[in-house]
Amino acid sequence: MTWSPAVESLVRELSRLPGVGRRSAARLAHHILRVPREDALRLAQSIQEARQRVHPCPRCGNYAETDLCHVCSDPRRDAGLVTVLEKPSDISAFESTGRFRGLYHVLGALLSPLDGVGPDEMNLASLEARLARGEVRELVLATPASTEGDATALYIQKLAAPHGVPVTRLARGLPVGGELEYSDSLTVLRAFEGRTPA
């Protein structure tokens, strides 16, 4: 052991964070031990408070502190347009456009039978409830372009069919500013398949 027990256990806990190896964890620990005590304690407190206050929004699965999340409880949002996402962090990509005025539905996981993730492990019961209540006019699927993302999209399409709710998916194609020359072949193929009238 290189450090005293409390420092060692701080390094160990920090190295559990994603993308943080033992060396980075040691660097973070030294920082935490060097900054003013109140700064370090504020970090600890913000972790505790986030875990105490934040719960999944019962309607959409986003982070919520009040009853519904801040998107679902905003009366100016269009409750009929619902974008389905994998995780709460995907919401910020949508919100950053500043143009999407609908609501979200966070699945929490993608269908992956090989990893033991079936429909029951996803936030689908509340999605069915939303569809059954007839409040959804269009369901936009924003699951990633992967095997799991595609399987999930297909599953939700079938789920929505009996409710007669139109389901759309995000366009696949060349990113804005992306050069054809440097694009991967699958992206070029999707852009070709999804070509639109000029």
Added chain:
Amino acid sequence: MTWSPAVESLVRELSRLPGVGRRSAARLAHHILRVPREDALRLAQSIQEARQRVHPCPRCGNYAETDLCHVCSDPRRDAGLVTVLEKPSDISAFESTGRFRGLYHVLGALLSPLDGVGPDEMNLASLEARLARGEVRELVLATPASTEGDATALYIQKLAAPHGVPVTRLARGLPVGGELEYSDSLTVLRAFEGRTPA
């Protein structure tokens, strides 16, 4: 604001960590909100406990939880051989050799008049006390090869002179496995200046 207040404040506190931008902070926050609650709380607790239990060793300035640090309180270490370092994290580089059996002295800062760091901002009073007690046989300077590191080394050399304690510095030269072709010119120069009989 993209997130609810508790999530936002968690992201803000995490982004104060060194090398953690807003995007990485958001990723860490999502991780903290997704892992089992006890894992998140254990991280918070390890931060609090480290700040409560760890104090600078009164002898050497290393992290300590008991009276002296775990190096100073080890009776098998050679108390006459003292390596002077900038920060506690430098100790692990020395300890990882498994061959250094002396003690340390952590300065906590390097002499840098332009940044307002003078001798009083460094852990020097306890170094003088160690020298005055006659317990030091050799002082090894391991401050970095920078303007501040060199100025600090020079200052400590003068500090040690009246006590008649021999002062040495770590060798500068080519790192083990380092190729001459790819070494910077200053390293090559130092290696040439410090050449030893073959």
